[in-house]
Amino acid sequence: PGLEGRPDFEAARLASSAEAARATRAHRALFPSLNLSYSQGQIETGGQWESEWRTSLVLSIPLFSGWEDVAAYRAQSETARQAELTLEQLRRDGLSYQRAHQENFKIGLQTAENRERVLVTSQRLLKKNLLRSQAGRASANDLLVERGREAQAELVAVEGWARAHAALVQLYHAFGQSVRGL
Numbered sequence: 001p002g003l004e005g006r007p008d009f010e011a012a013r014l015a016s017s018a019e020a021a022r023a024t025r026a027h028r029a030l031f032p033s034l035n036l037s038y039s040q041g042q043i044e045t046g047g048q049w050e051s052e053w054r055t056s057l058v059l060s061i062p063l064f065s066g067w068e069d070v071a072a073y074r075a076q077s078e079t080a081r082q083a084e085l086t087l088e089q090l091r092r093d094g095l096s097y098q099r100a101h102q103e104n105f106k107i108g109l110q111t112a113e114n115r116e117r118v119l120v121t122s123q124r125l126l127k128k129n130l131l132r133s134q135a136g137r138a139s140a141n142d143l144l145v146e147r148g149r150e151a152q153a154e155l156v157a158v159e160g161w162a163r164a165h166a167a168l169v170q171l172y173h174a175f176g177q178s179v180r181g182l
Helices: 007-028 068-134 140-174
Strands: 033-045 048-060
Touching: 007 068, 068 140
Parallel strands: none
Antiparallel strands: 033 048
């Protein structure tokens, strides 16, 4: 998926398209125009209805207006160009932003999984020390130290998953998607 789903990109794309259309309209205003119009109607004459057709052909030739039309066209052309440049900058930044958040999510997920493995190992060591303590080969102090390590590993694992979830939210936002559907 590209940038098409992102609201900021869509707004910039529509703004660029609108400014280009305005520039085209300003350019067309510099040249003569020919307009054809017609109408049909019913008129009552002497108690009878008759069809009436009217057609007109209008040629409009813009005369010299102190370069106002040319200045308006140039200003609108520059506005359209600026909107196009803004869109291109957003495209480049957006793709980079998406790649960065994809990488952050991969790293966050990998870190969370590694921390989870450390937690499992720590829990296994705590169980072994508990068995050693019950057999009289480890002191309560050793058991307390091992319990502290296991609690610390659990806290670190939870923090890892929290960071991975935050990275997932950022990844969804980078692609212009809502996390409500997760």
